[in-house]
Each structure stands twice: as structure tokens, then as C-alpha cells.
Amino acid sequence: MASFKKWLCITGAGALVVFISGFLLFKSRQETAVMNEAARAAAPGRFIRLPQGLVHYRLSGPDTARLLVLIHGGGSSGMEVWKYNVPFLLSKGYRVLTYDLYGRGYSDRPETTYDLLLYRRQLSSLLDTLGIHQPFDLIAMSMGAAIGLDYAATHASQVKQIILLGPAASGDLHPSPFLKVPVISDILMSGYWYPRAIENQRKEFVNQPLFNDYAKRLKYFYNFNGYKRITLSSWMNMLNQSQLYLLKQVAPQKILLIYGKQDPFFPREKLDTYTSLYPTLAVHEIDSAGHMPHYEQPTQVNSLMWEYLQAKD
Numbered sequence: 001m002a003s004f005k006k007w008l009c010i011t012g013a014g015a016l017v018v019f020i021s022g023f024l025l026f027k028s029r030q031e032t033a034v035m036n037e038a039a040r041a042a043a044p045g046r047f048i049r050l051p052q053g054l055v056h057y058r059l060s061g062p063d064t065a066r067l068l069v070l071i072h073g074g075g076s077s078g079m080e081v082w083k084y085n086v087p088f089l090l091s092k093g094y095r096v097l098t099y100d101l102y103g104r105g106y107s108d109r110p111e112t113t114y115d116l117l118l119y120r121r122q123l124s125s126l127l128d129t130l131g132i133h134q135p136f137d138l139i140a141m142s143m144g145a146a147i148g149l150d151y152a153a154t155h156a157s158q159v160k161q162i163i164l165l166g167p168a169a170s171g172d173l174h175p176s177p178f179l180k181v182p183v184i185s186d187i188l189m190s191g192y193w194y195p196r197a198i199e200n201q202r203k204e205f206v207n208q209p210l211f212n213d214y215a216k217r218l219k220y221f222y223n224f225n226g227y228k229r230i231t232l233s234s235w236m237n238m239l240n241q242s243q244l245y246l247l248k249q250v251a252p253q254k255i256l257l258i259y260g261k262q263d264p265f266f267p268r269e270k271l272d273t274y275t276s277l278y279p280t281l282a283v284h285e286i287d288s289a290g291h292m293p294h295y296e297q298p299t300q301v302n303s304l305m306w307e308y309l310q311a312k313d
Helices: 002-028 078-082 086-091 116-130 143-154 182-204 208-222 227-239 244-249 268-277 298-311
Strands: 046-050 053-060 067-071 095-099 136-141 159-165 255-260 282-286
Touching: 002 182, 046 116, 053 078, 053 086, 053 116, 067 116, 067 143, 078 095, 086 095, 086 298, 116 143, 136 143, 143 159, 143 227, 143 244, 159 298, 182 208, 182 227, 244 268, 255 298, 268 282, 282 298
Parallel strands: 067 095, 067 136, 136 159, 159 255, 255 282
Antiparallel strands: 046 053, 053 095
């Protein structure tokens, strides 16, 4: 009996060593790139040093034009999601500011908590450092909607109109409690989530060839060190908490909501919650579009945004 127990312990220890070795080898092939000067040489915009790191941004259009500030969502590619919208907005004479949120795109990935406070400070610091003090309109998508609403609620006199695209501000994400346990969290994020992360976003698109093209950029940015850590922090400190209470802090007649009819994260029934908190909400549903209606149906969405802003000028 004693020899059997000894054999069992040795076998178990050996299996554990094999598992740990295999896991570490598997993990070592993830996030192999570093966001440094060489990587940023390919960035299309400019960089500015803010209190919590370097931020990638683009500011285009006449200095005297009406300013639009665009806030992207939690996707790794950052402000690239606006590539079908910014040229249109510039053609209409607007001044447009886009930037990569901390932890996304070409911006820095600080070791910190990724929550609303971080992103409120990022936007405030960006505007102050650029010397932008004029009131502006906000266009925000997905997770960026929560950031936009938070900023509008805390800077009411600075934000004019708000356009929300496929907002993810209702705290519907419910991460597994196991993700709070350090070692188990690492195993789940590296062994389960990361290998499937990009393909799992396929359901967010109706146009699959378009997604295939978009996924190439996601894959590129997913490989930069820190994205698993940043994603987990966003889950635990933002996307699992509802920010819809902020709607009540925005003055009436200031919000347009546009969502994709096939958006898996924004079913039509969710509108009831938004309208109950913000009765004057203007709404447009976009057919043949998922979670990024401005990316899948840019012509239609661009026109809607322009018409809305023109009417509110």
C-alpha cells in the first residue's frame, strides 16, 4: 500500500511538472511583441506624453471647425475602427480627434487598474495637453460609450452632443469568479481565452469577409505584451458594472444611439432600459450590422451622424 501511494505521488508530481512545462511553453508563444519605438514607427498618428504614459492620437481638420472627439471600444486595434468614418467627417468640415485608449492600439500599457477613472483622466489630460478648451461633440462606441457618458457627466459644459454606437455600458459581462484567483486566472486567460479571443469576435459581424480583414489587425495588436492583463482588468473594473446611471446626468435632447440589428450584445429589448433612464433618446437601428454598425455600414451611419449633428448645430 505504501509503495502504491509513493508511486501515485511520483506520478502525480510528474504529471504536474509536464503540465506546468507545457503551459509555460504554450504561454511563451503569446504576447511576444513589445510596444516600443520600433513598433510605433508604423503608427499613422502622433504621440503625446501624458501622466500615465504615451498616447497615440490624430487631430485633423481646421482649427476653427466644430470639434468631434471619437472614443473607440475595448478592441485591441484602437482607433483604427474609425477608418471608414473619419474621412467622411473631415469632408464635412469638422475637426476630428481620435486616440488610442491606454492598453489599446499604439498607446502605452501602464500597470494600473483599467477603469472609468483611468480613461476619464486620459481624455482630460489629452485635451488639456493639446490645448483644447472648446466645447465638442462626442462619438463613442462599445466600451467607449461608458467613457463618453462618464466624461459628459463630469464635464457637462464641455460636451455638446453625444452619439453612442453599439454601447456596452450596462455591465452585462459576468466574469467567472475563478478569474479572481491569480494562478487559475493566468491558466484561463492564457490557455482558454487568448487562443479563442479573435475568433470569438466573429459573431459581432454580419459581413464575414470584412471581419476576416479586421481580424488581421486584431491579431497584430493582440500579440503585444500586456493585452491579457488589460482585458482582464477591463472586465473586472468596467464591463461588469453598469454605467447607465450616467444617462440621468446628461441634459435632455443630447444623445443619439445607433445600434446594429444583429448586434449580439445589444438586443432591441435593451432599448427599454436606455429610454426609461433617458426619455429623449434618439434611436436608429442599422440592418445588416452587428456590434460595429459604423464599420459594417459606414455610408448609412455616417449620414445619420452628420444629419443629427447638423440638426443640433
